Amino acid sequence: MVEQLATDGFSADVIAARLNMNKNTLRxxxxxxxxxGRDAKLEKRAEAEAAELRKSERARLYAIKQSFESxxxxxxxxxxxxxxxxxVEEALAWCIEQDGGGPCRWITTGLSESDLADExxxxxxxxxxxxxxx
Numbered sequence: 001m002v003e004q005l006a007t008d009g010f011s012a013d014v015i016a017a018r019l020n021m022n023k024n025t026l027r028x029x030x031x032x033x034x035x036x037g038r039d040a041k042l043e044k045r046a047e048a049e050a051a052e053l054r055k056s057e058r059a060r061l062y063a064i065k066q067s068f069e070s071x072x073x074x075x076x077x078x079x080x081x082x083x084x085x086x087x088v089e090e091a092l093a094w095c096i097e098q099d100g101g102g103p104c105r106w107i108t109t110g111l112s113e114s115d116l117a118d119e120x121x122x123x124x125x126x127x128x129x130x131x132x133x134x
Contacts, residue, residue, distance in 0.1 A: 002030040006037020007044075064091045 005015045012034060016023035027034065065088055067073060067081050078084035082091035 002026070002033040003037040003040070006034050007040040008037075009041055060095060061088075061092065064088050064095070067091070 001019070002015060005018065006012075010018070012027055013023050015034075016026040019026065064082060067079055068088055068091070072081050073079040075086070078086045079091060083094040085091040085094050
């Protein structure tokens with residue numbers, strides 16, 4: 001119970017009050033459970049933050065997708081903005097391969113939140129990241 005309450009983000013004072021015990025007694029008897037709960041809470045937060053794409057990554061995906069829907073892309077020659085690639089996935093991989101984002105850095109500014117990549121685009125980004133690491 002103590003560990004679950006700590007995982008849910010309750011302080012030791014609140015947990016002690018809920019369990020109707022002195023906070024010093026709680027800390028003395030359940031120190032390991034409090035620590036495990038705090039660690040689990042931090043781990044959950046880290047996982048959630050890791051799953052979210054940064055604004056610059058979402059902006060990159062949006063710009064790549066838009067370029068393939070524009071006159072810049074031709075099935076015969078590819079997309080010259082992104083190394084003559086022929087798909088969003090290839091363009092994303094090309095950008096990731098460039099040194100520190102290289103020529104893709106310019107596309108990460110000037111876009112509002114409504115212009116950024118959607119859930120589908122984020123899945124594409126994650127699959128490209130996974131392919132790059134292998």
